[in-house]
Amino acid sequence: MSFELREHTADVAVEASGDTLDACFAAVADGLTAAQCDDVPDGVGDRFELSVESERVESLLFDYLDELVYERDVRSVLPADHEAAVTGGDDGTWRVDASARGVPFDAVEAREVKAVTYSEMRVEETADGWHAYVVFDV
Amino acid sequence: MTTYDAGAVTLRKVRDYVWEMPKQGDMRVPARVFASEALLDEISDDKTLEQLRNATHLPGITKYAICMPDGHQGYGFPVGGVGAMDARDGCISPGAVGYDINCGVRMMTTNLTYDDVQGHEQELVESLFANVPSGLGGGGVFEGTVGDVDAILEDGVQWALRNDWAVPEDLEHCEDEGKRPDADPTAISQKAKDRGKNQIGSLGSGNHFLEVQRVTDVYDDEVADAFDLTEDQVVVLIHCGSRGLGHQTCNDYLRRIEKTHAGLLDSLPDRELAAAPAGSQLADEYYGAMCAAINFAWVNRQLIMHRTRQVFEQVFDRDWRDMEMHLLYDVAHNIAKKEHHQVGVDADGTVVADDGDAVEYETRELYVHRKGATRAFPAGREEVPPAYRAVGQPVIIPGSMGTGSYVLRGGERSMHETFGSTAHGAGRLMSRTQAKKEYRGGDVQTALREHDRIYVKAQSGATVAEEAPGVYKDVDEVVRVSDALGIGDRVARTFPVCNIKG
Numbered sequence: 001m002s003f004e005l006r007e008h009t010a011d012v013a014v015e016a017s018g019d020t021l022d023a024c025f026a027a028v029a030d031g032l033t034a035a036q037c038d039d040v041p042d043g044v045g046d047r048f049e050l051s052v053e054s055e056r057v058e059s060l061l062f063d064y065l066d067e068l069v070y071e072r073d074v075r076s077v078l079p080a081d082h083e084a085a086v087t088g089g090d091d092g093t094w095r096v097d098a099s100a101r102g103v104p105f106d107a108v109e110a111r112e113v114k115a116v117t118y119s120e121m122r123v124e125e126t127a128d129g130w131h132a133y134v135v136f137d138v
Numbered sequence: 139m140t141t142y143d144a145g146a147v148t149l150r151k152v153r154d155y156v157w158e159m160p161k162q163g164d165m166r167v168p169a170r171v172f173a174s175e176a177l178l179d180e181i182s183d184d185k186t187l188e189q190l191r192n193a194t195h196l197p198g199i200t201k202y203a204i205c206m207p208d209g210h211q212g213y214g215f216p217v218g219g220v221g222a223m224d225a226r227d228g229c230i231s232p233g234a235v236g237y238d239i240n241c242g243v244r245m246m247t248t249n250l251t252y253d254d255v256q257g258h259e260q261e262l263v264e265s266l267f268a269n270v271p272s273g274l275g276g277g278g279v280f281e282g283t284v285g286d287v288d289a290i291l292e293d294g295v296q297w298a299l300r301n302d303w304a305v306p307e308d309l310e311h312c313e314d315e316g317k318r319p320d321a322d323p324t325a326i327s328q329k330a331k332d333r334g335k336n337q338i339g340s341l342g343s344g345n346h347f348l349e350v351q352r353v354t355d356v357y358d359d360e361v362a363d364a365f366d367l368t369e370d371q372v373v374v375l376i377h378c379g380s381r382g383l384g385h386q387t388c389n390d391y392l393r394r395i396e397k398t399h400a401g402l403l404d405s406l407p408d409r410e411l412a413a414a415p416a417g418s419q420l421a422d423e424y425y426g427a428m429c430a431a432i433n434f435a436w437v438n439r440q441l442i443m444h445r446t447r448q449v450f451e452q453v454f455d456r457d458w459r460d461m462e463m464h465l466l467y468d469v470a471h472n473i474a475k476k477e478h479h480q481v482g483v484d485a486d487g488t489v490v491a492d493d494g495d496a497v498e499y500e501t502r503e504l505y506v507h508r509k510g511a512t513r514a515f516p517a518g519r520e521e522v523p524p525a526y527r528a529v530g531q532p533v534i535i536p537g538s539m540g541t542g543s544y545v546l547r548g549g550e551r552s553m554h555e556t557f558g559s560t561a562h563g564a565g566r567l568m569s570r571t572q573a574k575k576e577y578r579g580g581d582v583q584t585a586l587r588e589h590d591r592i593y594v595k596a597q598s599g600a601t602v603a604e605e606a607p608g609v610y611k612d613v614d615e616v617v618r619v620s621d622a623l624g625i626g627d628r629v630a631r632t633f634p635v636c637n638i639k640g
Contacts, residue, residue, distance in 0.1 A: 007569040009184045009211040036274070038600055055397070058409075066389055073333045073382045076275045105275035109598050112274045112343040112640065115237040115385045118392070118409035119213030135213050137237045137385075138344050138570065 003031035006133075012113070013120070013135045017128075021086045024123075024130035025061060025096060029082035032065055035136055037110040040080045045103040048075070053095045057123050060086070060094040061132060065116040068100065077102030078110050113138050142175070144182040147191065155619050156555075158202070158491075159187065164405075165194040168491050169203040172556065174619050177207050180567060180611060184211040186218075192407045193221050198228015198416060200481060200504055202491050204556055206511050207619040208565030208611060212236070214410025217510035218565060222557045225476055225503040229402070229413035230421050232395065232428075234507040236472040237388040239428055240435035241379030242512075243534045244312075244468035245545065246443055247365075248461050250372040250454070252352040255635060258453055262350060263593040263636040265449045270348055270442055272341040272640035273597035278438075279339030279445045287331045287383070287434070290338065291323035294433035298440045308440060310523060311465040313513075316436050320476075322426025326383070327390050334383030334434060339441030343597065343640030345605055346378040348442065349536075351543060351632035358629045361547050364529045365466055367630045374463075375543060375632070376442050377536055379472065380435035387431045391424045416505070425505075428474060439468060466545075467523075467532035471562035474507040477521075479557055506557050514548035514560040514626045522548070533626050535617060537564045539594055539637045540586050540607030544617045544628060551624035560626035561617070564610035577603040596639035605639065 003016035014031030018024035033040060052067050054060035068079045079100035088094040114137040122133040140151035149157040149171060157178060159169040169190045173181055181187065186209050193203040193215050200222045209218030214233035223229050255262065271277050280303070282290070290297045295316025298304040309315045341348060353371045356362045367373070380387075395412045396403055398420055403412050414421035443465065447458035454461065481489045482496025490496050506513075515522050517530040526532060530547035537543045541564070552558045568576070579599025586592040586607075596602045620626040 005571050007571055009186075009569055010217055010566045011213065012570055059393070059396070063393070070329055070333065070382075070386065072274075073336070076336075078274070109600075110274045111598050111601055111604075114342075114344070115389055117213035117233075117237075118412075121409070137213060 003027045003034070005031065005034060008135060011135055011138050013133065015133050017131045019129045021130050022084050024132050025064060025084040025086055026082040028061065028132050028134055029065065029068060029084065029100070032068060032113060032136060033078065033080045035138065036113050037078055037108050040103060041107055044107045045077060045101045047099050047101050049099045051095065051097045053093060055092060057089065057094055058121055060096055061123055061134065062116055062118060064096045064098060065134065069113065069115060075102055076105055078105065078108050142178055144187055147187055155623050159191060165191060167194050167199050167202050169194050169205065171205040172619065172623055173207045174615060177611065177615060177619065181205065181209050186211050186216045189214065189216040190219065192411060193219060193234065195406050196221060196223060196229055196231060196411060196413055197402065198224035200224055200489050200502065206561040207616045208561040208563055210565045212510065214408050215509050218561065219509045220511045220556055220559045221507045222479065222504040223507065225416050225505050228416045228505065230416065230424055230474055230505045231411055231413035231507065232388045232391045232424060233410040233412060234509055235388065235428060235474045236509045237385045238379035238472050239384035239387060239431040240470045241472040242435065242468060242470040243375060243377045243536055244439045244443060245466040245534050246374040246446065246463055247367065247466050248372045248463050250461055251370045252372060255350065255372050259593045259636055262453050263595045263638060265453055266348060266446065266636065267595045267638045269449050270341060270445055270638060271339065272638060273343050276340055276640070278337050279441045282335045282338050284331045284335055287334050288323045290437045291321060291326055291430035291433055293317060294436050295440050298437050303441050303444045308465045311525060312436060312468045313470070318429035318432045320426060321430040321433050323430050325423045325427035326387055326430050330383045330386035330390065333386050334381060337381040339438060339445065340381060341378045341442065341640050342381055343601055347539065347637055347639045348446065349375045349539065349634050350636040351375055351634055353630050354542065354633045355631040358627065361529045361629045364526060365532055365545060365629060367545060373632060374446055375534070375536060376439050378438060378442070380431045381438060383434050384431040387427050391427065395420055432470065432473065436468060467534065469512050469534050471512045472509055474505050477504055477506050479504055479553065508559055510562045511559045512562045513558055514546065514552045515558045516548040516550050516552055533560055535561055535563055535613065537613035538607040538610040539605060539634055540590060540592060541613055542631045542633050544613065545630045546617065546620065546626035547629050549624040549627045552626065555623060556625050560620045564613035564616060566609060567611050568609040570604040573604045573606060573609045574600060577606040579603045582606045592634045593636045601639050
């Protein structure tokens with residue numbers, strides 16, 4: 001899985017890909033971390049878990065990233081090293097069970113991403129795996 | 139006819155600094171760009187015009203969708219965008235307000251001169267940085283409970299007055315006297331309140347800042363006198379918004395509206411434009427929540443301003459009242475407000491974009507969305523506080539940390555041209571990723587200090603690089619166009635002395 005920060009005049013965009021939807025979601029979340037911090041220290045902070053349900057795959061990605069921003073503010077940690085397991089789709093309900101390492105703010109030089117947006121959002125499956133594009137408000 | 143080829147669209151020149159994108163396809167109205175050709179070159183360089191065209195699809199949009207001289211690509215609705223939607227049969231769109239509800243600027247005047255401050259810059263910047271929370275997880279000057287948050291959402295700056303964070307004169311110089319009467323704290327989610335309670339009185343990061351400035355130029359003596367501005371005077375500019383509480387509120391309603399009004403959303407070209415129909419329960423709930431978040435942002439800026447008074451007391455060893463540290467004005471630039479505007483209509487009662495097609499004029503109630511745009515009401519309007527009603531509303535337009543900022547007053551033509559609005563800043567030119575390739579934070583700080591005597595302190599070197607003066611448009615040109623259009627008249631220019639950032 002991989003991600004790249006893409007050019008955007010005012011904000012920051014993340015383009016991510018993965019062999020599976022799980023890997024793709026985690027890669028976007030890693031991109032969210034990278035948009036907030038250039039160097040995340042290894043081995044600092046405890047992992048925490050989160051689960052989100054939504055009605056479409058795009059809205060699931062939106063809600064998952066929004067939950068990470070919320071957890072950041074209430075736990076006072078920068079979520080990093082993301083893992084995600086995405087299920088559903090068939091009955092109109094999508095779910096992600098995820099975890100992240102919460103790096104305490106005093107251990108990083110981090111900036112704030114305000115929110116995830118739907119603007120230009122893409123989540124699509126191609127012959128070589130899943131791709132996603134998300135713009136973050138900073 | 140003069141035209142401007144912007145690639146996917148050709149703009150027609152209406153007159154100097156006014157460009158029109160004609161109505162095509164599913165556009166409900168034309169779009170107008172208020173810019174010089176030089177600024178239009180920059181505006182047409184990214185997706186601003188595409189986003190402006192998308193905004194014309196919103197139900198009930200009146201006359202035209204507007205792009206200000208500082209417009210640039212945002213998400214959904216462009217930054218520097220104004221859209222006035224009919225409050226009877228139009229809509230209200232959280233994405234056309236933005237995540238940072240009531241992000242805005244306030245200016246505090248002092249009786250200090252630049253001479254008084256010189257030699258104290260280092261101490262001042264260090265003390266401001268130590269005392270005004272900024273950055274990610276920096277806390278707030280007031281650590282509240284959810285109960286405190288509820289009171290702030292309900293009462294705005296009146297809460298600050300009750301708790302000794304304000305004096306009565308602060309309320310007199312804030313729009314709506316610092317309290318939105320339509321605020322509904324029950325419409326704000328618990329998640330948003332949880333995020334807000336640790337951030338009351340905090341700058342945040344990104345492009346938000348607190349800047350000590352000196353007045354370098356006065357262009358209009360009479361209005362400057364009414365605003366208590368003189369050359370060489372020291373003023374303080376504070377730029378921030380409603381923090382996580384506002385961001386969460388926008389997000390909550392974007393998602394709720396998406397689920398409830400899917401039919402309307404399917405007619406829009408961008409999901410980020412999700413809108414609640416005027417008169418629907420969600421439109422009313424969002425308006426109540428947004429007004430409450432406006433109150434939160436006002437209190438946020440009020441607490442930072444009052445803490446700044448205390449910092450000045452320590453640094454200059456004088457009571458802040460002796461330094462006459464008074465609020466000049468507080469302006470929002472991410473907001474939607476119900477306002478009454480006069481519009482031209484044709485024989486069928488349909489609003490027309492061009493007054494030449496009007497058979498009569500009617501007053502309509504509109505949700506005026508200003509996203510990266512500032513209300514700029516002229517003299518005589520009852521919404522302008524009594525202190526400024528004779529000269530017009532103060533408008534504060536920040537530049538970057540290495541260029542000037544401006545104070546304007548609402549122009550005579552603003553009601554007619556832009557629903558009483560003007561620009562909100564310099565507007566970004568370069569992406570943050572590109573900025574970090576071009577600049578190093580430490581180098582920018584050193585250059586500002588050695589060449590311009592500007593003292594900058596920030597939580598992160600990357601933030602300094604991302605906010606380097608070179609990443610912004612020419613604020614002088616933005617303000618020149620506003621002044622020439624008669625929508626916001628130049629009153630004074632300021633230049634940075636100290637700047638703290640998140």
